[in-house]
Amino acid sequence: MKLFIKIITFFVIALCCTIEINAQKQLHNYVDPMIGSEGVGRVFIGPSCPYGMVKPSPDCTVNPNSGWLSIPKEVTGFSQVHVSGTGGGPKYGNIQIMPFSGALDKLDQTSHRAEENVKLGYYETVFKENQIKTEITTAEKVSFYRITYPKNASKGLKIDPGFFLGEEAIPDGREAQQFVGSQIEIVSDTEVRGYSRIRGGWNNGRAYTVYFWAVFDQPIAKYITWKDGKFYNNQSAQFDSGKKTAALFSFGNEGKQELNIKIGISFLSELKARNNIEVEIPHWNFNTVLANLENKWEELLSCITLSGDTSEEYKKMFYTGLYHTMIMPVDRTGENPLWTNDEPYYDDFYCIWDTFRTSSPLLTLIDTKRQVEIVNAMLNIYKREGYLPEGRSGNDNGRTQGGSNAEVVLADAFVKNLKGIDYELALQAMLKDATVPPGGNEEKEGRGGLLDYLKLGYVPYGTDRAGNRTIDYSYNDYNIATVAKGLNHMNLYNQYIKQADNWQNLWRSDYVNNGSTGFIMPKDASGKWLDDVVFGDSKIQKPTFRYTPVIIESPWYVCHWCVFFYEGNSWEYSLSIPHDVPELIRKSGGEVAFKKRLDTFFDTKLYNIANEPSFLTPCLYHWIGKPYLSSDRIRTIIKDNFNSSHEGLPGNDDSGAMSSWLAFHMMGLYPNAGQPYYLLNTPLIKEITLQLENGNYFKISAKKMNDKNRYIKSALLNGKQYNKAWILHEDLAKGGELILEMDSKPSAWGTTILPPTK
Amino acid sequence: MKLFIKIITFFVIALCCTIEINAQKQLHNYVDPMIGSEGVGRVFIGPSCPYGMVKPSPDCTVNPNSGWLSIPKEVTGFSQVHVSGTGGGPKYGNIQIMPFSGALDKLDQTSHRAEENVKLGYYETVFKENQIKTEITTAEKVSFYRITYPKNASKGLKIDPGFFLGEEAIPDGREAQQFVGSQIEIVSDTEVRGYSRIRGGWNNGRAYTVYFWAVFDQPIAKYITWKDGKFYNNQSAQFDSGKKTAALFSFGNEGKQELNIKIGISFLSELKARNNIEVEIPHWNFNTVLANLENKWEELLSCITLSGDTSEEYKKMFYTGLYHTMIMPVDRTGENPLWTNDEPYYDDFYCIWDTFRTSSPLLTLIDTKRQVEIVNAMLNIYKREGYLPEGRSGNDNGRTQGGSNAEVVLADAFVKNLKGIDYELALQAMLKDATVPPGGNEEKEGRGGLLDYLKLGYVPYGTDRAGNRTIDYSYNDYNIATVAKGLNHMNLYNQYIKQADNWQNLWRSDYVNNGSTGFIMPKDASGKWLDDVVFGDSKIQKPTFRYTPVIIESPWYVCHWCVFFYEGNSWEYSLSIPHDVPELIRKSGGEVAFKKRLDTFFDTKLYNIANEPSFLTPCLYHWIGKPYLSSDRIRTIIKDNFNSSHEGLPGNDDSGAMSSWLAFHMMGLYPNAGQPYYLLNTPLIKEITLQLENGNYFKISAKKMNDKNRYIKSALLNGKQYNKAWILHEDLAKGGELILEMDSKPSAWGTTILPPTK
8 A cells, every 4th residue: 555655646746747847948948049140159050950960051152151141141042061150161051942933044042031030940031032931940861841932922942952152263272162063853743862062161071972852742843954054944954064053943833832842961872861851751740840859959958957047048048058069060870971880970070179178078968878979980980091080071081270189089988987989999099199190181180290299299380380289289198198097008108198298398487478477389390499480481581570478370471270379379378288287387386376377368358268278277276276266257258258149159169169168167067178077166057957878867056146145165065065176077977966055255165175187 | 180180199099098908907806805814914804995984894703803704703793893904902893783584583693604705895705504695895984785685585684783892791801892882773664773882992992982874775574672681572772771782673585685785884973874875875786886996996006007917916915915004094084073173084093003114104105195184183183182193993092002103104204295294283293202201091192101211211121111112212202303303493303313312221232142242121220231020010029030132021921011022022123223223233243243133033033024023124134235135035024924815914914014014025115114215125026117196107127037036236217327225205206217127146236325324
């Protein structure tokens, strides 16, 4: 009887919970794909499954990275493949379609949006010129379009496999995509197939091919095909002769106003694209596709719940942050045209330089299974192609901006004990980066300038990006040491832990700038510090300019990729030593000087929130026993720079890098990627519960927190006093509760036991 | 009236010539594709246009490089892409078809040949088991099959895009081809489309895709498709899911016994393959296709005419030699899936290590236009992919065996003044090889071991193939110096002409073997000569074995690619210094010692006719003023090793390398590739007339030559005494006649003015 009562009680409670949950707004509704769409965020705004291969979205001219720009910019069409948050030259923008009304007599059907509505998994716009409404949702590899034409309007549609983003006339133009070939073929009165083959783009990749199969729910009444500037009336196919191809269709002007279109894509073949439709969307119900997509996201997002009183604004910022982190890299398992095996295949690492700091660690925490797949995909790329990816898209490695940062991702997986990864293979892959110069093209993979780095202990000035390459490589060497030690390869450990100090070889101890002493500065191969560095590459004159720690070498006369520090200055990079902050503090003149240095950095706007190199810097106060200063800085940075508006991200989101930085800090956690702990800060949300992959729950509660009570006075971990301003991943993984007692002034909490270090 | 008479006279003469030509056997009839098909020659025996992209031929198991083996070996089918004369792991063997009789119930339709007939452009066989006759001819990109079934037999056909040569179960097995994907789709009752995607093979290339479109002249009566071991009755397509696919067809057992099949292939798409059919064979006439092919060859072969009394045997050997030289590399202009531009595109450089010595120089002489295209294709590959090809197939660079021998090809074009080539770009491409280590994979392109070579002046033992890399690189540096000087880059010239001496750094002066002194021998990075070299890679024991100049390190315990000298020994390579024979003679102890050395080399079988490194060696007597000894050696070598039989080639033909060596020597000419002259020897043919691209004719006549009168007594060039045993390309290009007066004993002719040198 007692058991019976217990069971009843359980069901009653379960029922209540269910009712409560259903009554609540579902989490995916807090995702706003428009956050970070304007300004510099450059996020993808169209519908996407988690890690989804197809990403349909409007293209506003050929320039924007994600295709989209805000109204009133014109729309040239809707293509099926995009990236999110990237800078540099655009990639993808393949298989464009465009509804229109009128004669089948011109390829350009550019229109303007009268309105636009975007929510997770759903895009809608109505064109000004012709009142055509386009709605889009999507499955993993299949876009679903619902086009509604005005009554009695002629129902026109363009399919344009010749289109792509980032087109430039210059062959091999740096970062520009280049046309290779395309094809279109009308299969029946409801089916069209074809492909687009493009090379180049930001990562300077080899040619990739996006195949498509399009199906309509109304028969084609009339069509005309197009190739290289000419229309062809009686040809149902335009084969690939290295020229752009397209077709215009009319579905008449009678009958149903609504035209539904499924566009399957594939990187293998048109038939595989058709099969993707058959498998994923064997019906014509737009709402079912949308609901499936919402459910996938709901399941993922629900691994973190926030306290009920969290503001709508914070919920939107937080869940959109998680969302942005899970739309790239892209799951292309079963779609790899380069080799076939049973390993997962992911593409669009765009790029790891951006994502290793917070995106990978966030996936480890909220979607461990995927992170294991992503790591295994990286290792498989190494096995088949010789190098781990750093940047990779369109099925080809490239580019490298600084380090061989796959090392950080692998070390992070290792120290956080992710299962199902061959770490001996991982170590071998890391050692390839660290020992074998990639040669030929030093921007593609591996470590450019490696030979000098190994010989001199630093990359000398004259090699592109010598400064950040040196400090990144020394951190990557630390990552190798970490894994080597864990696998008990002590000889390797001893070698690489020594190389992890190489950043010190570019530390110019006596250099003073803005009241701080000691900076990473350019040094030539002979060991001479350089006050002045060369200006351009004139061979007759030898013009130079003064290099200082505040200079960002991006005026017209220094090429973007040839600088000493990539996208940053010495002030930023001289604080970017994630594995040995204590030594950095010592070299900077001790704790007082270091605090002053940090204060100067933040107070005089030397800090650049818009880019990744300084992601960890606001937390560096932890290492001088002042974690409350870290929290203050973070709170201010978020307040000043992040919000739920279209301009709510202060920099390129870079596949969710910026978004995951925010998500971590909103939880009061911050990872030091490649190392086994999180720094603890004042969260922005009172209660956060993480459901981990192992089934455990970890809850963080900030008691009595408000704008005033924003300092941690004391903490309890599972009921026991917890005096460290950091927590090991393994302690978090065990599950439990961390209760933070908040106060209105800084306390001694977390000031004595400093975070771990090399 | 006079003009009228002239016109009449012209027509009468023209008519007579035509009659005379038609009365003669046409030159292409002297081509016997079977020469070199058995034994080690490995030539492709099927029909092929000059540089033809499609190369249909039977496949006898998955092992042979060219697909074919002699009767009684079984035939598994006929695939559309093959290579000629190669060693190592097989490549291609794509889109296999196989006629059969009987039920559509098994994929394996292996049969045995009752007979087989092969002539230029034509293949025929009749199967023992079912009496089915298969005839094949081909256009550039389209195979044409005429299958004749026995009366009332069921007309079955297999199309198997899952098949390929060189299959091994091991993923990434060295030199093995690996399956990536395939697809098949029945389009109508007379059309099938699909593709095969394969990676690896000898050059370890990335995935390539061969698309096909097949058309039948009878309707399909019944079909069944197949995927991954299972048959599917009602599925007209099997999409690519990373598994092998195929289909069996029946054309019934009534009506026409003859089934004609056109199979277009393409590296771009199935529709392009269909277009190739429409453009090349818009009809069903087998004989027309064959006649077109014959005409193409006739036109090419007729650039060289031989005296009427030349033996059938010699005519067959000679014209087959020309033929073999012109079937690879393969013209894939308009079929490049990697980039699109107006440059020609050639693939299957397989590989330049083999072909630079005689194949390229022969093309320069007999098909200049093509050689210019090939060179421009090489430069375009450099521009788009970063390195010139050394080996390349399946649209990817790889492997390198020794030098970066594209340098020789470019220098050869330069010194022979080929027009329409950007030589500044060529120099830039050569300098890339010479200065930028390829890294990552040192077998793909560029120069492996480059950094040591630049630092030490040689490649130290421990780096694979240190010996031949060193001597090849020093020759390649000489090629760079040649072009640099010609373009007036004197700084570069000075640097590279010095590096051209680097072979001397491995010359161990006091080393004696078989009575000769001084050999290229292994040296370690510290400069120490090594008498013993390591045996295997055991880390605990350090076994070694004695390295001597006669050793060919290919026993089981030394990997084929890790040796000191690739496919040869020090005796061979120590005579392989094509740019500085005088210094080699000096180092070998002077003329007398050098003669003894050469005599020992040839008389004691140290010479290996079967491979390319010693191609020039029989001519080295020229440099000690004894050209008649060169001629004696060559005559003996040809007599002992070459003939018009199936085993008529003594080594892998390697895309015509062996064949072009023979063709040159039959004419009495021999090039020193990369240098502007030909050595003159006693020809095997009394009169040879070359028609050059510029319209000039050059005739070589050996007066009164017979088996006894085989020494050149004197020579006249355009009526003037000519006392050099070599002739500049530019003198030959001017046109004219070289008359050789023959005698029964050696003379002083050609003994005083020695061939040019560095």
